[in-house]
Amino acid sequence: DAGVTQSPTHLIKTRGQQVTLRCSPKSGHDTVSWYQQALGQGPQFIFQYYEEEERQRGNFPDRFSGHQFPNYSSELNVNALLLGDSALYLCASSFEDAGGEQYFGPGTRLTVT
Amino acid sequence: AQSVTQLGSHVSVSEGALVLLRCNYSSSVPPYLFWYVQYPNQGLQLLLKYTTGATLVKGINGFEAEFKKSETSFHLTKPSAHMSDAAEYFCAVSGGPNFGNEKLTFGTGTRLTIIP
Numbered sequence: 333d334a335g336v337t338q339s340p341t342h343l344i345k346t347r348g349q350q351v352t353l354r355c356s357p358k359s360g361h362d363t364v365s366w367y368q369q370a371l372g373q374g375p376q377f378i379f380q381y382y383e384e385e386e387r388q389r390g391n392f393p394d395r396f397s398g399h400q401f402p403n404y405s406s407e408l409n410v411n412a413l414l415l416g417d418s419a420l421y422l423c424a425s426s427f428e429d430a431g432g433e434q435y436f437g438p439g440t441r442l443t444v445t
Numbered sequence: 446a447q448s449v450t451q452l453g454s455h456v457s458v459s460e461g462a463l464v465l466l467r468c469n470y471s472s473s474v475p476p477y478l479f480w481y482v483q484y485p486n487q488g489l490q491l492l493l494k495y496t497t498g499a500t501l502v503k504g505i506n507g508f509e510a511e512f513k514k515s516e517t518s519f520h521l522t523k524p525s526a527h528m529s530d531a532a533e534y535f536c537a538v539s540g541g542p543n544f545g546n547e548k549l550t551f552g553t554g555t556r557l558t559i560i561p
Contacts, residue, residue: 372554374537422489432537436490
């Protein structure tokens with residue numbers, strides 16, 4: 333049973349560019365959440381997708397957007413990259429109404445120069 | 446609103462000694478509580494969770510935690526530390542399914558070092 337997978341593993345971008353990160357949920361899971369983990373910090377909730385719609389959103393600007401596909405996979409897009417966007421981006425999947433029990437992927441390390 | 450406070454950003458214990466990682470939470474609704482572990486350059490792995498029922502919960506790798514509502518705490522313990530326990534540990538809270546708030550709110554983490 334494959335767990336949560338994310339691609340790419342590492343990414344280096346320049347300020348002002350745009351980036352797309354991808355996530356495939358654990359088999360059977362229908363909900364995908366994205367988190368940003370800055371160095372030395374705990375993960376911060378970006379947003380959550382269920383039934384191809386954004387269901388919840390954390391305190392992140394509109395530069396952060398996402399999408400969920402019919403097969404439950406998801407993308408995170410970040411526009412107009414800032415140096416402060418450098419972080420580990422974690423995708424987590426769960427069943428609907430799992431009460432927060434989420435399974436995390438290995439993350440994508442984004443470096444903005 | 447929910448929040449988590451982890452006391453001690455760094456904890457060092459000797460191999461074979463008791464591990465105690467502290468977590469206090471704030472929540473306006475009955476919380477679901479979690480401990481996750483993160484090894485270097487990896488994602489988060491669920492150690493254990495509290496939802497309802499028994500307040501002492503057991504997890505993987507010999508870890509356990511006790512939910513104490515009166516103290517708003519959910520401390521993580523392990524009787525005997527092993528070198529492989531060295532990692533970053535995160536406590537997290539959610540509002541549970543009945544409150545439509547399934548996002549996880551994390552603490553800032555505790556780095557556990559095991560001394561040989």
